[in-house]
Amino acid sequence: MTATLTPTTENLNVTGFQPLATPRSMKAELPNTPEAQQTVQASRQAIKNILDGTDPRLLIIIGPCSIHDEAQALEYAGRLLELRRRYADRLEIIMRVYPDKPRTTVGWRGYLNDPHMDGQNDFNLGLHKTRELMLKINSLGLPLATELLDPFVPQYIDDQLAWGAIGARTTESQTHRAMVSGVSAPVGFKNGTGGSVKLAVDAILSARKPHTFLGITDDGQAAVVSTRGNAYGHIILRGGTAGPNYGYEHVEKASEMLTASGVTPALIVDCSHHNSGYVHDKQLDAWHDVIFQRVGGDTRLKGLMVESNLNAGKQSIPADLSELQYGVSVTDACVGWDTTADMLAWAYERLA
Numbered sequence: 164m165t166a167t168l169t170p171t172t173e174n175l176n177v178t179g180f181q182p183l184a185t186p187r188s189m190k191a192e193l194p195n196t197p198e199a200q201q202t203v204q205a206s207r208q209a210i211k212n213i214l215d216g217t218d219p220r221l222l223i224i225i226g227p228c229s230i231h232d233e234a235q236a237l238e239y240a241g242r243l244l245e246l247r248r249r250y251a252d253r254l255e256i257i258m259r260v261y262p263d264k265p266r267t268t269v270g271w272r273g274y275l276n277d278p279h280m281d282g283q284n285d286f287n288l289g290l291h292k293t294r295e296l297m298l299k300i301n302s303l304g305l306p307l308a309t310e311l312l313d314p315f316v317p318q319y320i321d322d323q324l325a326w327g328a329i330g331a332r333t334t335e336s337q338t339h340r341a342m343v344s345g346v347s348a349p350v351g352f353k354n355g356t357g358g359s360v361k362l363a364v365d366a367i368l369s370a371r372k373p374h375t376f377l378g379i380t381d382d383g384q385a386a387v388v389s390t391r392g393n394a395y396g397h398i399i400l401r402g403g404t405a406g407p408n409y410g411y412e413h414v415e416k417a418s419e420m421l422t423a424s425g426v427t428p429a430l431i432v433d434c435s436h437h438n439s440g441y442v443h444d445k446q447l448d449a450w451h452d453v454i455f456q457r458v459g460g461d462t463r464l465k466g467l468m469v470e471s472n473l474n475a476g477k478q479s480i481p482a483d484l485s486e487l488q489y490g491v492s493v494t495d496a497c498v499g500w501d502t503t504a505d506m507l508a509w510a511y512e513r514l515a
């Protein structure tokens with residue numbers, strides 16, 4: 164049967180294109196500061212040394228599941244900075260600053276994508292506010308971590324990252340592996356949501372190599388991007404649908420897989436997500452277990468990730484945003500500040 168001709172066969176499901184500010188213009192509006200540059204460089208080197216085993220401290224990536232409010236993020240950063248300084252001889256504490264959120268199906272995509280939280284998806288404002296917030300946090304002296312999701316985003320914030328993550332939903336993606344090969348910071352790959360660690364091992368191997376892919380330049384020009392390869396890919400164990408994967412047997416298995424692939428084992432454990440069954444207080448089980456393993460001498464364990472906020476739990480995003488509860492996550496549930504401070508103090512004492 165012959166199809167009826169339509170006026171066009173392209174863009175049938177596209178509803179709009181809007182201009183995007185260039186990375187160069189955004190960096191001109193929000194230039195890096197010497198303080199931020201110093202924070203990023205020093206922490207990147209410390210993290211590389213931790214992953215290489217020449218720095219015996221533990222890397223702690225801690226902070227909200229997602230950012231939705233600058234003032235609250237800065238209040239959290241101020242408190243965390245104090246603890247970073249207090250515990251610096253045993254812990255390299257950096258803040259989770261996650262403005263770009265992956266969703267299992269649909270949902271609010273984060274501060275970078277939708278800063279008004281109302282479905283306008285004002286990316287230009289979101290990118291601007293994200294860079295501004297990252298600059299402020301780094302300028303305080305607190306290094307930060309983020310998930311790299313939308314492939315153009317590194318061009319806007321690469322200079323602000325001490326550490327990056329690829330999420331469980333994108334570790335298997337060729338686009339993300341190639342993107343990491345050009346990222347300036349060490350990057351951790353989560354195991355898949357189904358629990359596959361093999362996906363993350365493959366991702367490390369891929370991201371170590373040079374890649375050529377499609378991206379943008381600082382001037383916003385579509386470009387064929389060529390990269391050097393990122394030597395500091397590593398695994399983040401975050402549990403899977405079958406349950407947690409932070410126990411000794413999982414650490415052993417992941418390490419064997421890495422060794423068989425010619426990669427020196429270096430593991431971070433994410434206490435949240437499937438490792439906590441999405442119950443915020445259960446992050447403490449993983450925290451205690453991994454610290455005990457580490458104190459017991461397992462130096463393959465290089466770090467821990469925790470979802471923590473000013474106040475515990477989570478909330479749905481209300482239609483009237485004035486009803487948002489202060490300092491409470493709008494994505495996954497987080498431990499509150501008092502628990503956060505207790506966890507860090509507990510780890511510091513044990514790691515003596």
Ligand SMILES: O=C[C@H](O)[C@H](O)COP(=O)(O)O
Nearest residue numbers: 264265266267268270494495
């Ligand atoms: O870390 C946050 C969430 O687990 C992730 O963004 C997926 O969220 P969703 O399953 O609620 O969509």
Ligand SMILES: C=C(OP(=O)(O)O)C(=O)O
Nearest residue numbers: 228330331332353401436
């Ligand atoms: C989305 C996240 O985790 P995962 O990719 O492990 O689900 C996260 O750390 O915010």
